[in-house]
Amino acid sequence: MPRSAFLDLARPSRRHWLGYLLLAPAVLLIALIIVYPLFVSVDLSFQNVNIARLDQPRRPFTTANYERLFASEDFWNACWVTFKLVTIVSFFCFLLGLGTALLVNNRFKGQALARLLVALPWAIPEVIAVVIFAWLFDSSFGLMNWLFIKLGLVDQTINWFSSPDAAFAVVCTVMVWKGYPFVSIMMLAGLQSIPEDFYNAAKVDGARAWQRLVHITIPSLMPVIGVTLVLVMLWVFRDFSIIYVLTGGGPLKATQSLSIMTYEQAFGFFKMGYASAIGVITLIVCVIASRLMIARAPDNI
Amino acid sequence: MAGIRIDSVTKSYGGLAVLKAFSLDIADGEFVVLVGPSGCGKSTMLKILAGLEEASSGKISIGDRDVTDLAPGDRDIAMVFQNYALYPHLTVARNMGFGLKMRGTDAGEIDRRVNEAAKILGIDHLLERRPRALSGGQRQRVALGRAIVREPQAFLMDEPLSNLDAKLRVHTRAEISALHKRLRVTTIYVTHDQTEAMTMADRIVIMKDGVIQQIAAPDVMFREPANLFVAGFIGSPGMNFLKAKAEAKGGGATAKLFGHDVTLPVANGGALAGKDIVVGLRPEHIAAGPGQVSFTVAPRLIESLGSEQYVYVDLPEEHRREASAGGDDETRRTSLIARLINPEPRPPEETLTLSFDPARLHVFDAASGEAIR
CATH class of the missing domain: 2.40.50.140 (Nucleic acid-binding proteins)
Known part of the structure; x- marks a missing residue:
């Protein structure tokens, strides 16, 4: 029986229909759970709303939320905290991630186990990791205080969660611990795609181990580094649960990042319009930052 | 430039002996081809010579220096790889100058030598390009150029023509021979192709299962094969x-x-x-x-x-x-x-x-x- 020419999706001229058909469910889902809320929050940020309800009539258009935001000291503090977090955590994630990847990329006995251990923190749920670290850093019973005193680094216990600098350091530590395995896994994948002969050629050319790292390994990893950096930065930027469970943004707002501030305004003080404005700013900063990063990644591989 | 002396080098992986007592004296300026079917140990021998693999026993000297346990970079040799191993993130000029830069040669001298080598190979117009913008034949020349620039004691070539199409291979074969006549640098060339061995070599070393079958000039090898394997391998x-x-x-x-x-x-x-x-x-x-x-x-x-x-x-x-x-x-x-x-x-x-x-x-x-x- 001849198939209808119109419905035969295997025909070359109909093939793109099949593509659209297969894409449709994903596109619909994304539209429903990402694009629609996005528009709603942009809309909310221009209204004076306290508790948002979709069945309420629209409030009049206003830019009061943004004016308040830019005048607020808390907002600039949160920006600074977020910036510090992103810079410090990304830097140490890369240092640790690349280091461990280079280590487990070597052939040795127990390599599979070592790779597993390196990746382990990634598999642990954030909240559980935070609870573990909260105990480690506990001011009376914590392992860290005991260790620091034993090592002679301090002479009295540190109250980790009441000193702004110490609390910030603990948050950074947990985030690095949680985030470096991802970098490590990405770097390991990148390392394994570098042809062995690059290293052989460099060895014959007289390059020492450090020179091979700087001139061969790092440049060959650049595309992976670019993408990984963006993903890690975005993760730090919007991570909520680690800071919220560990410090709740305190003490004295020392760890209040933009995402914590958004949550506090929306569900602590029920100022959803104001919170939406913070969210929109966060979104814009993220988009610009990741565009810059991707554009900076060299296109030479 | 210098002669190379390989004295009963062996190599085994666990119980598997891939090279059995390989001895060879190569005169200064000679073009020696190691040929044999895959798995005969010829590439292993070249890697040992380059210092990329360790010999299980035996001794290697380049010139008067014992290099058996010397790092590849200290042996003063240059190697051309089968897939050329050009660094994709560097331009042709910097690829060629890489070895000199690693040795701390000053920039002016690197430039001079890179330009000179590029002229010899006819790639001076490509110096600012990146390897991915080159054709297979051009990449092959850059790989050769990288070896020439260093002005080493010896060239090691590991099947450098096998990634080229048939016509280009014949052409490049002749070019490498001409280059060797011009530079007179000791060259050790590994291939599985008996035609390359016959056309390029001063002397052929034919190997099977890690054992040298015969060492002779191409014509001698063709006319007086030492055994059935050599007789069957040489000639088409x-x-x-x-x-x-x-x-x-x-x-x-x-x-x-x-x-x-x-x-x-x-x-x-x-x-x-x-x-x-x-x-x-x-x-x-x-x-x-x-x-x-x-x-x-x-x-x-x-x-x-x-x-x-x-x-x-x-x-x-x-x-x-x-x-x-x-x-x-x-x-x-x-x-x-x-x-x-x-x-x-x-x-x-x-x-x-x-x-x-x-x-x-x-x-x-x-x-x-x-x-x-």
């Missing part, structure tokens, strides 16, 4: 092998080939009497028409290349060798190939008279495979 199409039994006659020896008693070109024929032998006959030494020893055949297949014809003939049962385990393919064992130069067109079904000169025969011991002269 390969030598025909016929099983026979030697008989004493007068002072010499004969064998019955295609029904004729043929005198074998051996010095001490009497000693051969009654022995199982393999007689080798090169396809190009078979002529059409009657000659000293003639026989009539019905060709199974005739391939014409225009300037020459390959005539495939079924070997008579008594001349076929036993199928060796994992050895030559079945058609080579059961057929004889004649290579006729400037042939006249002939229909395939016609019977054909072929002939050969008994002086051209090669004789091998059937048991050991060694040549008997």
Whole structure:
């Protein structure tokens, strides 16, 4: 029986229909759970709303939320905290991630186990990791205080969660611990795609181990580094649960990042319009930052 | 520049010996080709020479220096890799200058030497490009250039032509030979292609299963192969092998080939009497028409290349060798190939008279495979 020419999706001229058909469910889902809320929050940020309800009539258009935001000291503090977090955590994630990847990329006995251990923190749920670290850093019973005193680094216990600098350091530590395995896994994948002969050629050319790292390994990893950096930065930027469970943004707002501030305004003080404005700013900063990063990644591989 | 001395180098991985007592003296400026089927240990030998792998035992000297346990970068050699191993993130010029830069040569000197090498190879217009913007042949030249720039004691080349298409390969082959004549740097070249070995080498080292089979100049290797393996490997199409039994006659020896008693070109024929032998006959030494020893055949297949014809003939049962385990393919064992130069067109079904000169025969011991002269 001849198939209808119109419905035969295997025909070359109909093939793109099949593509659209297969894409449709994903596109619909994304539209429903990402694009629609996005528009709603942009809309909310221009209204004076306290508790948002979709069945309420629209409030009049206003830019009061943004004016308040830019005048607020808390907002600039949160920006600074977020910036510090992103810079410090990304830097140490890369240092640790690349280091461990280079280590487990070597052939040795127990390599599979070592790779597993390196990746382990990634598999642990954030909240559980935070609870573990909260105990480690506990001011009376914590392992860290005991260790620091034993090592002679301090002479009295540190109250980790009441000193702004110490609390910030603990948050950074947990985030690095949680985030470096991802970098490590990405770097390991990148390392394994570098042809062995690059290293052989460099060895014959007289390059020492450090020179091979700087001139061969790092440049060959650049595309992976670019993408990984963006993903890690975005993760730090919007991570909520680690800071919220560990410090709740305190003490004295020392760890209040933009995402914590958004949550506090929306569900602590029920100022959803104001919170939406913070969210929109966060979104814009993220988009610009990741565009810059991707554009900076060299296109030479 | 310097000679290279390899003194009974061995290499084994666990219990598997891939190189067995490899010894070779290479004169200053010589072009030596290591050739053999895959897995014969030729690439391993080159890697050991480069210092990329450790020899299990033995000693290597370049010039007067013992380099056996020296890092690759300290051996003053340059290597060309099969896939060229050009760094994709560097321009051609910086790829070529990489080795000098690693050694802390100053920038002006690097520039001068890179430009000089680029001129020799005709790639001076490509210096600012990146490798991915080059064709296969151009990349190959850059890889050669990277080796030349260093002005090393020796070049090591690991199948540098195998990624090129057939036409470019012939062209580049000639270029590498010309380059060697010009620079006169000791070169060790690894390939599995006997044509490359024949055309480029001053001396060929032919290997099988980690053992050197013969070391000789190309013409000597073609005319006087040391054993069955060398005889079959060198030359295209390969030598025909016929099983026979030697008989004493007068002072010499004969064998019955295609029904004729043929005198074998051996010095001490009497000693051969009654022995199982393999007689080798090169396809190009078979002529059409009657000659000293003639026989009539019905060709199974005739391939014409225009300037020459390959005539495939079924070997008579008594001349076929036993199928060796994992050895030559079945058609080579059961057929004889004649290579006729400037042939006249002939229909395939016609019977054909072929002939050969008994002086051209090669004789091998059937048991050991060694040549008997």
